[in-house]
Amino acid sequence: MTSPISGISAAMPALPTLPVTGVGAADATSGAAAPASGDFASVLASSFDRLQATQSASDALATQAATGDLRDVHDYMIAANEAKLATEMVVTLKNKAVDAFTEIMRMPV
Template identity: 35%
Template sequence: MELTKIGSLQTPTVLSTNNTSSVSPGEAQQKFSTTLKNAIDTLNSYQVQSDMKTQALAKGEINDLHDVMITAQKSSIALQTAVEVQRKVIDAYTEVMRMQV
């Protein structure tokens, strides 16, 4: 059994903390609100698309059940993800509010 020398081990490099870009609170708020609005718009479009395909299937306008089910499942997963993200954000907010300054 061969053991390597401790001296041959490399030390981990330290990440520089000076690489953070300074963003003003107003810019950060704008970026966050834009991202949130885009996510909600995407979720809404999934819901609308699912409703339209479901109604078209019920009326007999389309015959592709697989496509309707895939669209409905995509909409359902997007909604579940949004609800879970909302829950995590509320938990994080609650935790921050409990902190003592």
């Protein structure tokens, strides 16, 4: 006979929530805000800078994992997934910008 499972959420501690950073939100890791001018070039440049920082952190943790210096493999897995998602976001942003430019170029003058 099986016993019913009592509330699992009561047995597990609440996980901390991380702030979601977007184009117009403040960057929680560096404390820097998004560019005040809001033009596309500055938003794209800041996105590339954040992408580079995320990938650098992931690479550093990968190096630690390869040398055996990493204490918690979860840190590397989280950083690797963040870098992957950030790369996908920047590539999608670039693709949408190219699509928009192509549509503008097709407009009759």
